[in-house]
Amino acid sequence: MRQETRDRMGALDVQRIRKDFPVLERQVYGKSLVYLDNAATSQKPRQVIDALVRYYETYNANIHRAVHALGEEATAAYEEAREKVARFINAPSTESVIFTRNTTESINLVAYAWGRANVGAGDEIILTQMEHHSNLVPWQLLAQEKGASIRYIEITPEGTLELGNLSGMFSPRTKLLALPHVSNSLGTINPAAEIVGEAKRRGVTTLVDGAQATPHMPVDVQAVGADFYAFSSHKMLGPTGVGVLYGRRELLDEMPPFLGGGEMIRKVTFEGATWNDLPWKFEAGTPNIADAIAFGAAIDYLEALGMENVRRHEIEVTAYALDRLRTLDDITMYGPDDPEKRGGVVSFNFGDLHPHDVGTILDRHGVAIRAGHHCTQPLMRCLGVSGTARASFYVYNTQEEVEVLVEGLQAARDFFK
Numbered sequence: 001m002r003q004e005t006r007d008r009m010g011a012l013d014v015q016r017i018r019k020d021f022p023v024l025e026r027q028v029y030g031k032s033l034v035y036l037d038n039a040a041t042s043q044k045p046r047q048v049i050d051a052l053v054r055y056y057e058t059y060n061a062n063i064h065r066a067v068h069a070l071g072e073e074a075t076a077a078y079e080e081a082r083e084k085v086a087r088f089i090n091a092p093s094t095e096s097v098i099f100t101r102n103t104t105e106s107i108n109l110v111a112y113a114w115g116r117a118n119v120g121a122g123d124e125i126i127l128t129q130m131e132h133h134s135n136l137v138p139w140q141l142l143a144q145e146k147g148a149s150i151r152y153i154e155i156t157p158e159g160t161l162e163l164g165n166l167s168g169m170f171s172p173r174t175k176l177l178a179l180p181h182v183s184n185s186l187g188t189i190n191p192a193a194e195i196v197g198e199a200k201r202r203g204v205t206t207l208v209d210g211a212q213a214t215p216h217m218p219v220d221v222q223a224v225g226a227d228f229y230a231f232s233s234h235k236m237l238g239p240t241g242v243g244v245l246y247g248r249r250e251l252l253d254e255m256p257p258f259l260g261g262g263e264m265i266r267k268v269t270f271e272g273a274t275w276n277d278l279p280w281k282f283e284a285g286t287p288n289i290a291d292a293i294a295f296g297a298a299i300d301y302l303e304a305l306g307m308e309n310v311r312r313h314e315i316e317v318t319a320y321a322l323d324r325l326r327t328l329d330d331i332t333m334y335g336p337d338d339p340e341k342r343g344g345v346v347s348f349n350f351g352d353l354h355p356h357d358v359g360t361i362l363d364r365h366g367v368a369i370r371a372g373h374h375c376t377q378p379l380m381r382c383l384g385v386s387g388t389a390r391a392s393f394y395v396y397n398t399q400e401e402v403e404v405l406v407e408g409l410q411a412a413r414d415f416f417k
């Protein structure tokens with residue numbers, strides 16, 4: 001069966017989708033680009049690029065305080081993007097959707113505004129061994145400053161979380177539990193709602209790092225149940241420079257501001273200030289207007305595809321990749337075997353080749369992957385490696401591209417033989 005026909009029969013019409021992504025037409029070292037670094041950042045469809053250009057060409061203006069037409073149009077488009085985000089993740093209201101720069105800033109916002117007010121000496125924080133540095137370093141900084149400590153949920157040899165002793169990890173001093181919804185290094189999909197539920201029953205505040213979940217599967221923040229949920233636009237077809245912090249309204253209301261300045265205030269005197277309503281209380285200064293609006297266009301695009309279809313497509317491509325990579329001698333793959341239990345991320349090591357060498361040879365074949373520790377150095381230590389090669393898939397990737405990856409790996413082995 002020809003590739004094109006096979007993809008049309010799948011969950012997505014991949015050949016039609018590919019036409020929306022101008023960058024996929026380019027060549028690298030004379031070879032067609034095979035972009036498999038989607039966990040780092042996704043490519044952008046024409047619709048998102050057009051939304052950016054339209055804003056700058058036709059209604060560029062600052063928002064919220066303008067009394068002219070352009071300012072009103074920009075404000076409406078920016079707030080409409082927030083409504084799209086709220087609908088996409090099933091947030092109960094737009095007030096609990098805060099625009100930040102990225103997942104990292106969303107988590108730091110919580111660590112500073114909520115953490116400094118609620119975590120003290122002797123308190124405990126629970127994280128996992130598969131944290132991205134973004135959901136680890138902010139809590140280490142907080143713990144060091146306050147004299148708190150961190151406990152880590154361990155990983156199993158299969159690359160899932162060891163939950164057998166979860167209840168034993170809590171103590172009366174546990175203040176926060178944070179975890180990744182999907183691991184960027186292992187691909188593991190964690191049972192976030194179940195783990196959050198355990199924490200909630202004990203009155204522990206929860207944060208889920210959704211950076212690798214919202215791009216790839218339907219996410220309902222109310223069903224997950226976490227107090228905070230963080231993610232980035234740039235990994236889900238949108239521009240860089242915009243992230244989201246979803247927060248439970250009551251907590252956001254109680255929290256002091258993160259950054260001070262314009263927009264986040266209601267009234268300022270020489271003696272002090274009072275704060276704006278949510279969500280603007282946490283959006284100090286001129287926000288990233290253009291990119292937030294274009295993020296709204298990315299959400300439109302994903303909704304038109306249907307997140308269930310996005311998920312099914314990724315399972316298909318990932319299952320195919322796992323099967324094909326397994327045929328190579330000397331390959332070690334990390335994370336669950338079952339594609340239903342993982343996102344579209346495949347981390348591996350190949351013989352005794354250094355992941356960077358693997359990445360460099362693949363690059364010469366036009367294949368872009370990532371090599372290194374993937375901002376999860378402690379996890380790499382648990383795996384007993386300094387790094388891995390990582391191929392990560394998205395809506396425009398095909399089985400044919402997986403074949404190019406496999407050919408490139410065979411070439412890498414021959415090169416270093």
Ligand SMILES: Cc1ncc(COP(=O)(O)O)c(C=O)c1O
Pocket residue numbers: 039040102103104105132134135180182183184209211212232
């Ligand atoms: C699981 C996870 N968390 C957090 C981040 C950080 O995202 P950003 O760099 O957009 O802040 C990433 C990015 O790779 C990630 O994969």
